[in-house]
Amino acid sequence: MAGDEYLRYAEQCIALAAKSSNPGDKARLLQMAQAWRDLSGQRDHEPKRPHDFKPASKRK
Numbered sequence: 001m002a003g004d005e006y007l008r009y010a011e012q013c014i015a016l017a018a019k020s021s022n023p024g025d026k027a028r029l030l031q032m033a034q035a036w037r038d039l040s041g042q043r044d045h046e047p048k049r050p051h052d053f054k055p056a057s058k059r060k
Contacts, residue, residue: 002043003039003040003041003043004040006036006037006039006040006043007036007037007040009033009036010032010033010034010036010037010040011033013029013030013032013033013036014029014030014033016029017029017030017033
């Protein structure tokens with residue numbers, strides 16, 4: 001999963017929290033949004049895995 005996909009999930013949690021009238025639900029959704037943001041940041045700093053690389057013969 002790409003970091004930008006995690007950020008979209010965070011945005012969805014924030015949008016749902018804004019619509020929620022229940023303080024507990026709102027707080028949990030905001031916690032979830034922060035967790036997605038944290039994961040996005042971790043993903044952006046991960047080293048490339050071997051399967052992420054294309055062999056030289058396949059590059060253009």
